[in-house]
Amino acid sequence: MRAIVYEEFSVLPQLRDIESPSVPAAGVVIDVEATGVCRSDHHAWSGHDSTITLPHVPGHELVGRIASAGPKVTNFRPGQRVTVPFVCGCGRCRWCLDGNAQVCPDQTQPGFTHFGSWADQVVIHNADANLIAVPEELPASAVVGLGCRFATAFHGLRVRANLHAGETVAVFGCGGVGLSAIMIARAIGARVVAIDVSDAALDRAREHGAQHTVNASGKNPDELSVEVVSQASDQCPDGVAVSVDGVAVSVDALGREDTIAAAISSLAPLGRHVQIGLLAAPPVFDMSRVIGLELSVLGSHGMAAAAYPEMVDLVIAGKLRPQDLVTNVIGLEDAPAAMVALGANTGTGMTIIDLGR
CATH class of the missing domain: 3.40.50.720 (NAD(P)-binding Rossmann-like Domain)
Structure with missing residues (x-):
């Protein structure tokens, strides 16, 4: 699959072909429809996040369809359109069970703890606890920001x-x-x-x-x-x-x-x-x-999937319009330059990567 990869911090990432991911028993592999370009990606690329292991694929805001689901996933199926918080809980600890997966001690984060969504596919762990179904009628531009900046x-x-x-x-x-x-x-x-x-x-x-x-x-x-x-x-x-x-x-x-x-x-x-x-x-x-x-x-460290319905309902009703923040839509090949541009602090809105471009 295609992916944006960096092997050194603060060195220009590259678009490469890498091996497609395997599906975890309790997780899913998602075909990425669109993904966000976030300042947190720049922090990680700059070496400010101790969870990053090189080489690395960034990206943590996404919308897409489930390509495959592990045998322990019961609430979701291949073909469903979904999004996910950038902080994914284990689904078992007291924090997750209380609806506070965003502070789960065993959390995973696509684009930080493992390869992220600046790629054709991304893995999400503990899918039943972390995925949010997305209505077909919502444009990708209304969904991508819900994973990080809007939810946070x-x-x-x-x-x-x-x-x-x-x-x-x-x-x-x-x-x-x-x-x-x-x-x-x-x-x-x-x-x-x-x-x-x-x-x-x-x-x-x-x-x-x-x-x-x-x-x-x-x-x-x-x-x-x-x-x-x-x-x-x-x-x-x-x-x-x-x-x-x-x-x-x-x-x-x-x-x-x-x-x-x-x-x-x-x-x-x-x-x-x-x-x-x-x-x-x-x-x-x-x-x-x-x-x-x-x-x-x-x-504020994101928001648990369990808390998403109120926010998603406001988006569906048009009372909140995340799509109005999108000022730039680019292809995956343009993502390395977009990463560097984040350091200049010149943007006034949100850039998203359309994997179909």
């Missing part, structure tokens, strides 16, 4: 931060996951301040529902947090501008120490910070503020 943002805002209608959320970084967070926050009924250094990204944020935007160029974290809080003050209901102490929820969708510092400084007392962006090294931030204002610092 949904879980972070809906579950971890318990975001309510009428609250204000500040989203730092308006790439794929940041725009997903903006769309989800608006669907919940929250008000959104979007922050980025790119005017093009901020234009996209407004298109997807951000009421206010802040260009962070040239601002230190303290200056940036002041402007974010000022914008939040202008978002109060009925057009009445009143002074506020900060936003209810902040999201770092970029993964930088300075944006985390600004996000935490933007929070009101009892505010909740959701960390989605991955970092190359542990950040330093104002823990005294976290303690004094009783702030919550929350991680």
Whole structure:
């Protein structure tokens, strides 16, 4: 089969012919219809993920059809159209049984713990616990992002931060996951301040529902947090501008120490910070503020398959439109260049790889 392979970190991947995978007893082999180009792929390719064994095939966001199923798979069959969370649980531990497979100690992750979906086929382990059936009528562009960025943002805002209608959320970084967070926050009924250094990204944020935007160029974290809080003050209901102490929820969708510092400084007392962006090294931030204002610092590491029905139903109903984030569709041969381009941070949307191109 065709696959994108890299044998060294940060060295241009190559399109190659490699052996097709064998189906595990409790897993499936999926013919990949389309797959995403995600910043997490770039982190792994850059050597920031200790789970990677070289040579490696990236890719963890996907939609496709089951080509073969192992003898222990009972809930799915060949030919079904499916997607999968990028974190796949074992299906047996207490975390999985409680519906929290995204923190399973024995998790597998396509594109990280084993070869991923930048290929004609990909293996998914423990299929009964991890696959999600996908309606035929949904375009691939509406499904691919559900595996990682969209599910991670949904879980972070809906579950971890318990975001309510009428609250204000500040989203730092308006790439794929940041725009997903903006769309989800608006669907919940929250008000959104979007922050980025790119005017093009901020234009996209407004298109997807951000009421206010802040260009962070040239601002230190303290200056940036002041402007974010000022914008939040202008978002109060009925057009009445009143002074506020900060936003209810902040999201770092970029993964930088300075944006985390600004996000935490933007929070009101009892505010909740959701960390989605991955970092190359542990950040330093104002823990005294976290303690004094009783702030919550929350991680979001994907979402278990068991929690997908609510999100998928919103997509089917058209209340959430992940396909609107797709700005570029490429073929598999274009994927190596797309990997390198992720490091330039120039995109304002989502790129997907169409395996049929």
